[in-house]
Amino acid sequence: MKLASIQAAEQKLMLNTYQRTPVLFVDGSGVTLRDEQGDDYLDLLSGIGVSALGYAHPAVEAAIATQSKKLLHTSNLFYHEHTAELALRLTEISGLDRVFFCNSGTEAWEAALKLARAHAGLLRAEGKRVGTRFLAVEQSFHGRTMGALATTHKEKYRAPFEPLMGGVEFVRFDDVADLRAKFHDAQAEPVCGICIEAVQGEGGVRPVSREFFQVARELCNSTGALLLADEIQSGLGRTGEWFAYQHYGILPDITTLAKPIANGLPMGAMLCTDEAARAFAPGMHGTTFGGGPLVCAVAIAVIDTMKQTNLLAHVRDVGGYFKQQLEGLGLRHDCITAVRGMGLMLGIELDSEELAKNAASEMMKQHIIVNRTSETVLRFLPPYILERAHVDRAIAALDGILTTLTLNSATLAGRVPAGEDSHG
Numbered sequence: 001m002k003l004a005s006i007q008a009a010e011q012k013l014m015l016n017t018y019q020r021t022p023v024l025f026v027d028g029s030g031v032t033l034r035d036e037q038g039d040d041y042l043d044l045l046s047g048i049g050v051s052a053l054g055y056a057h058p059a060v061e062a063a064i065a066t067q068s069k070k071l072l073h074t075s076n077l078f079y080h081e082h083t084a085e086l087a088l089r090l091t092e093i094s095g096l097d098r099v100f101f102c103n104s105g106t107e108a109w110e111a112a113l114k115l116a117r118a119h120a121g122l123l124r125a126e127g128k129r130v131g132t133r134f135l136a137v138e139q140s141f142h143g144r145t146m147g148a149l150a151t152t153h154k155e156k157y158r159a160p161f162e163p164l165m166g167g168v169e170f171v172r173f174d175d176v177a178d179l180r181a182k183f184h185d186a187q188a189e190p191v192c193g194i195c196i197e198a199v200q201g202e203g204g205v206r207p208v209s210r211e212f213f214q215v216a217r218e219l220c221n222s223t224g225a226l227l228l229a230d231e232i233q234s235g236l237g238r239t240g241e242w243f244a245y246q247h248y249g250i251l252p253d254i255t256t257l258a259k260p261i262a263n264g265l266p267m268g269a270m271l272c273t274d275e276a277a278r279a280f281a282p283g284m285h286g287t288t289f290g291g292g293p294l295v296c297a298v299a300i301a302v303i304d305t306m307k308q309t310n311l312l313a314h315v316r317d318v319g320g321y322f323k324q325q326l327e328g329l330g331l332r333h334d335c336i337t338a339v340r341g342m343g344l345m346l347g348i349e350l351d352s353e354e355l356a357k358n359a360a361s362e363m364m365k366q367h368i369i370v371n372r373t374s375e376t377v378l379r380f381l382p383p384y385i386l387e388r389a390h391v392d393r394a395i396a397a398l399d400g401i402l403t404t405l406t407l408n409s410a411t412l413a414g415r416v417p418a419g420e421d422s423h424g
């Protein structure tokens, strides 16, 4: 079988960085992926929040086909016809002024960190009390490169690679007193930026509180430090607004995008205010591939399609329905301890890691793709084109699976004498 031979080859040839689920996808259409045997899967993950318009979307295919016949790459030494068109769209929907393009989420975040440090340098030269220290939030995830990793909270991701970039301090999630105390800490280096995900993704689908976000904005305003909102997962429509910060009525100084921006082609972007942007001059930052003609053409097609099909309203509608159904499930299953999220960025917290793991793998057996994050959270990041009927199918499957799994563990726990491992 093809999958088995690929698995064997990868085992020998690839770095051991991923624990892949043993499925070989070869095709896709809409919200459906197809494996080598012709079996279909309902995709509620969209490649970790990437394939927002689903698979084989005609507008994406057309943009790739058209641009592939012209130019794929020219480098940033020259102009091409799509950069400004895309930057205009992004500034219009974000409320920010300027754009830098790159190739991934972590790179967008690196650009944001560099800009914040450089901007602080400008302010210091102007006599302001701004330093080099970043505040980030516990359970945060900002990427895997050294700088982004330094602002990522999880010990398991960080520890093997230390020393990371210095000057980062973590604030307890939603703890306004901790945020104020660490921001104003007179013993420490002054702050140059506060790093926030409006809705933490890898951290377990946790929307930050209005108060915490607002206080972060005010603290930054008080010194000239920058508010950095990482929208790599939550941005570009995922939560039912173009940017999750728009639910809060807060405008950050910098935001970052990546995952869905080019519907699967690698692309990232950092957006910022004119004020922040003055810290970068030619040569201070750059990338060979970033913002090339192909990815820009596709990103334009993604945004225009979202506007033409009124997809934000659809995300709000189907996402609201999905959340309501999950909450209903929560009433029937004690093992669901929380339902969180906005739009089509949703998660349910289960009462054990084991249950979350088993539930995800049972869903996969029923050909529904979900993801487990933050140990105990089942996460749903489906394509924006998901319909209510797909939600119904997923909820029915999950209902049955949670019933079976909790029954089984209750039976097992009843049978196995205390002190022995009931999990075999």
Ligand SMILES: *Cc1c(COP(=O)(O)O)cnc(C)c1O
Residues within 6 Å of the ligand: 104, 105, 106, 107, 109, 141, 142, 143, 144, 197, 201, 202, 230, 231, 232, 233, 234, 258, 259
């Ligand atoms: C995925 C993600 C990143 C990193 O993006 P990559 O493209 O994997 O480098 C950073 N921040 C958030 C919030 C993310 O979800």
